[in-house]
Amino acid sequence: MNRFFEIFFVIWSWLSALCLVGAVAAILGFLCVKGFPALNVELIFGNTEPLSALLLQKQVFDGLFPAIVGTLCLVVLSVLLAVPLGVAAGIYMAEYAVGYVKTCCDFLFDILAGIPSIVIGLFGFTLAVFLHKNFSDQVYPCFLISSISLAFLVLPYIVRSTQISLEEIDPAIRNTALALGASRLQNIIHVLLPRALGGICSGVILAIGRCAEDTAVIMLTGAVAIAGIPRSILGQYEALPFYIFYISSQYADQAELMRGYGASLILIMLCTLLFLVAFLVRKRIAYQAFYKA
Amino acid sequence: MFELIKIKTENLSFSYNGNRILDNVSLEFREKTITAIVGPSGIGKSTFLLTLNRLWETVPQSSMSGRVKIRFDGKMQDIYGNGMSLTGLRRKVGMVFQAPNPLPMSIFKNIAFPLKLAGIKDRRTIDENVERALQQAGLWMEVKDRLNDSGLHLSGGQQQRLCIARALVLQPEVLLLDEPTSSLDDASAAVIEELLVNLKDNCTLIVVSHYFDQVKRIADTVFQFPYNGISQQ
Amino acid sequence: MTRFQEAICEKLLLSAAWTSGSIVVFIFAFMLFLGLPLLSGGHFFSLLTAHWAPQQGSYGILPMMAGSLFLALLGLLFSFPLSLGCACFISVLGPAKLRFLLRKVVELMTGIPTVIYGFVGLFLLVPLVRDIFGRGGLSLLSASLMLALLIAPTMILFFCDSFDRVPRSYLDAVDAMGGSKVQKLLYVMLPNSVHGIAAGITIALGRAVGDTLLALMLAGNAIHIPHSCLDSARTLTSHIGLVFSADFESLEFKAIFACGITLYLFTAVLVLVVRGINHRLRRPL
Ligand SMILES: Nc1ncnc2c1ncn2[C@@H]1O[C@H](COP(=O)(O)OP(=O)(O)O)[C@@H](O)[C@H]1O
Ligand SMILES: [Mg+2]
Numbered sequence: 001m002n003r004f005f006e007i008f009f010v011i012w013s014w015l016s017a018l019c020l021v022g023a024v025a026a027i028l029g030f031l032c033v034k035g036f037p038a039l040n041v042e043l044i045f046g047n048t049e050p051l052s053a054l055l056l057q058k059q060v061f062d063g064l065f066p067a068i069v070g071t072l073c074l075v076v077l078s079v080l081l082a083v084p085l086g087v088a089a090g091i092y093m094a095e096y097a098v099g100y101v102k103t104c105c106d107f108l109f110d111i112l113a114g115i116p117s118i119v120i121g122l123f124g125f126t127l128a129v130f131l132h133k134n135f136s137d138q139v140y141p142c143f144l145i146s147s148i149s150l151a152f153l154v155l156p157y158i159v160r161s162t163q164i165s166l167e168e169i170d171p172a173i174r175n176t177a178l179a180l181g182a183s184r185l186q187n188i189i190h191v192l193l194p195r196a197l198g199g200i201c202s203g204v205i206l207a208i209g210r211c212a213e214d215t216a217v218i219m220l221t222g223a224v225a226i227a228g229i230p231r232s233i234l235g236q237y238e239a240l241p242f243y244i245f246y247i248s249s250q251y252a253d254q255a256e257l258m259r260g261y262g263a264s265l266i267l268i269m270l271c272t273l274l275f276l277v278a279f280l281v282r283k284r285i286a287y288q289a290f291y292k293a
Numbered sequence: 294m295f296e297l298i299k300i301k302t303e304n305l306s307f308s309y310n311g312n313r314i315l316d317n318v319s320l321e322f323r324e325k326t327i328t329a330i331v332g333p334s335g336i337g338k339s340t341f342l343l344t345l346n347r348l349w350e351t352v353p354q355s356s357m358s359g360r361v362k363i364r365f366d367g368k369m370q371d372i373y374g375n376g377m378s379l380t381g382l383r384r385k386v387g388m389v390f391q392a393p394n395p396l397p398m399s400i401f402k403n404i405a406f407p408l409k410l411a412g413i414k415d416r417r418t419i420d421e422n423v424e425r426a427l428q429q430a431g432l433w434m435e436v437k438d439r440l441n442d443s444g445l446h447l448s449g450g451q452q453q454r455l456c457i458a459r460a461l462v463l464q465p466e467v468l469l470l471d472e473p474t475s476s477l478d479d480a481s482a483a484v485i486e487e488l489l490v491n492l493k494d495n496c497t498l499i500v501v502s503h504y505f506d507q508v509k510r511i512a513d514t515v516f517q518f519p520y521n522g523i524s525q526q
Numbered sequence: 527m528t529r530f531q532e533a534i535c536e537k538l539l540l541s542a543a544w545t546s547g548s549i550v551v552f553i554f555a556f557m558l559f560l561g562l563p564l565l566s567g568g569h570f571f572s573l574l575t576a577h578w579a580p581q582q583g584s585y586g587i588l589p590m591m592a593g594s595l596f597l598a599l600l601g602l603l604f605s606f607p608l609s610l611g612c613a614c615f616i617s618v619l620g621p622a623k624l625r626f627l628l629r630k631v632v633e634l635m636t637g638i639p640t641v642i643y644g645f646v647g648l649f650l651l652v653p654l655v656r657d658i659f660g661r662g663g664l665s666l667l668s669a670s671l672m673l674a675l676l677i678a679p680t681m682i683l684f685f686c687d688s689f690d691r692v693p694r695s696y697l698d699a700v701d702a703m704g705g706s707k708v709q710k711l712l713y714v715m716l717p718n719s720v721h722g723i724a725a726g727i728t729i730a731l732g733r734a735v736g737d738t739l740l741a742l743m744l745a746g747n748a749i750h751i752p753h754s755c756l757d758s759a760r761t762l763t764s765h766i767g768l769v770f771s772a773d774f775e776s777l778e779f780k781a782i783f784a785c786g787i788t789l790y791l792f793t794a795v796l797v798l799v800v801r802g803i804n805h806r807l808r809r810p811l
């Protein structure tokens with residue numbers, strides 16, 4: 001009986017592995033087969049000259065260019081907002097916080113990491129409406145609101161990766177500089193942070209990936225189907241994941257659907273690229289680059 | 294011969310998580326001598342050293358009672374007292390660990406690191422101090438042509454001397470060494486023993502060791518742990 | 527560096543931590559404040575148990591809660607056996623090369639955007655389900671199948687971590703007794719990682735309930751309490767995503783704050799559960 005169960009278990013494990021890989025292959029394969037024919041310059045730039053589009057001389061109306069630029073800008077601004085705050089908070093959690101403060105913050109960050117992104121989107125949306133009614137008519141759900149909301153969304157990733165990579169440093173290394181007369185802060189700056197840099201970077205890359213893929217937050221806070229290149233942080237904008245979502249429910253003809261496939265393929269290539277970068281960083285490239293004498 | 298007392302512990306007790314490791318240890322260490330601390334492992338020798346430079350304070354849930362006094366500028370001062378700066382104390386009380394722990398930087402930067410921490414920026418001073426420390430540690434001749442190589446590429450014995458040089462660069466008055474030769478081969482260990490005897494002129498050394506013959510060769514005083522009030526000279 | 531600068535820096539770091547932490551409280555307080563008209567007078571509980579019938583002035587979110595739970599549990603039901611099998615494969619059972627490969631595939635999966643799962647689900651899975659069952663293309667079944675894939679990597683990586691934490695000495699003991707790989711797994715590793723597995727399931731449940739896009743794109747969004755897997759349903763999350771076009775002042779709109787608060791509280795409870803489990807884990811046996 002036991003013997004039978006053991007064999008069954010092994011078979012099941014192999015089957016699940018096959019099943020999972022099969023599913024991933026199906027998803028990627030389906031996208032590639034459908035998306036590759038759509039992948040060309042026209043997909044991105046429409047009828048506009050690529051060069052003049054890149055130089056922002058001409059607007060692109062029927063290509064993905066504005067959406068790609070929108071997503072990139074969104075990622076940059078959100079990460080710029082989240083990284084300083086998150087890294088500082090992570091350092092505090094790992095190196096200074098004790099007792100009740102630590103327990104309390106730990107709990108709060110756990111919750112923040114668990115809040116569904118749509119709830120954060122809802123928060124951003126109501127924040128915009130609140131500001132609109134009470135402070136300025138100029139404020140609508142917009143690029144800035146989206147960035148702030150996304151920054152909230154990825155904050156826990158950055159805090160946690162900073163905290164964990166600092167905490168897992170060998171106590172012997174922690175004491176080296178202290179024994180040489182380093183103050184707590186000097187120890188953090190000169191010894192601990194460089195050690196933790198690899199870990200922090202993979203956290204940041206994770207955060208970038210999250211910003212690039214999230215749709216729930218931006219669909220409530222100002223992403224629209226057609227807006228052109230983002231011109232002001234108080235304006236509406238286009239983004240790749242939102243475009244895909246929009247196309248999937250609103251496509252009018254086969255050509256538009258094809259653009260959806262193309263956009264999906266571009267988004268997934270972007271995320272795979274980030275994944276590869278994270279993989280290399282985790283191999284401590286950052287760490288070595290920092291210390292090369 | 295009249296010698297000044299450099300370090301004095303009074304009723305020092307220490308515990309991790311409520312486990313008593315040191316119990317009422319009162320010892321005196323004479324200036325410019327080598328004192329060896331011997332005893333079985335796990336008995337609290339390393340812990341004792343950590344109480345002399347307050348490095349145990351980073352360990353969560355540890356606690357200490359009693360006093361530690363060190364003679365700085367001619368008078369005995371309580372190192373746990375209010376006026377004592379933590380970083381200042383650690384610059385005057387250097388420490389070398391059991392396993393060599395060079396930082397992942399060049400040899401030069403490793404030795405200059407404590408100077409940088411102390412806020413010394415003058416290039417000349419730094420160069421001079423680094424060279425002097427390397428000379429003292431007997432490493433100068435071996436590394437003077439490759440100061441920019443990584444400190445991690447030295448042999449074990451060289452790495453340990455690098456760490457000694459790094460501890461010496463600030464010219465500490467006390468040097469604590471926690472089994473400095475236990476991870477090295479006999480030849481490297483002999484080099485370091487000789488080095489320690491030479492350092493006696495400048496500072497007070499406390500060496501934790503479990504090699505009795507080593508202790509016999511270099512120590513002026515020996516304390517046996519677990520401490521029971523008896524010491525042999 | 528002077529002591530003064532040190533103190534300043536510590537204060538800065540502290541304020542960063544508190545700012546980040548207070549965001550969490552702020553989000554909750556904000557939603558509570560805006561949803562207040564609906565919640566005052568003890569309406570909150572009736573809101574949780576009533577049906578959605580705007581014409582009759584009833585804005586209960588019971589159907590959405592049912593939809594969320596149904597979808598999440600169904601997704602978990604599909605995902606858990608799959609994830610456990612894969613985790614065992616990665617940790618012990620597979621041949622070395624394949625183990626490494628599968629792990630990389632799983633890590634890659636964590637990077638695939640949700641909207642891609644939704645998109646492919648819509649154009650690949652939904653027609654398939656419709657063909658096989660004759661109805662129910664946009665249904666809980668389609669959504670939960672995709673959801674199972676979405677939450678699988680979370681669970682797999684979590685399970686693998688808890689397998690890795692089983693003390694080496696236990697494994698050596700089994701090896702010394704001549705136990706096979708699968709015996710080591712079944713009789714030592716699994717029993718010793720029950721807490722980790724429970725924590726992994728809880729976290730995956732949180733992700734499943736919190737997911738918006740798959741529910742929005744694949745579950746059909748009909749407002750009623752679902753009775754079968756092939757029914758269409760609306761979740762709390764997709765309800766938030768759909769209603770926001772309505773008038774901001776209307777009660778209909780205010781009801782989405784009830785959804786938001788419910789989701790938030792559910793998340794907090796799950797966090798507490800996971801912490802409880804981890805606490806158990808750390809306590810010596
Ligand atoms: N960081 C720590 N936390 C808890 N217990 C510790 C810690 N460091 C050492 N100990 C315990 O304190 C005792 C003394 O350790 P140590 O001073 O390193 O001994 P020695 O150097 O004489 O071998 C040992 O039993 C050890 O288990
Ligand atoms: Mg020791």
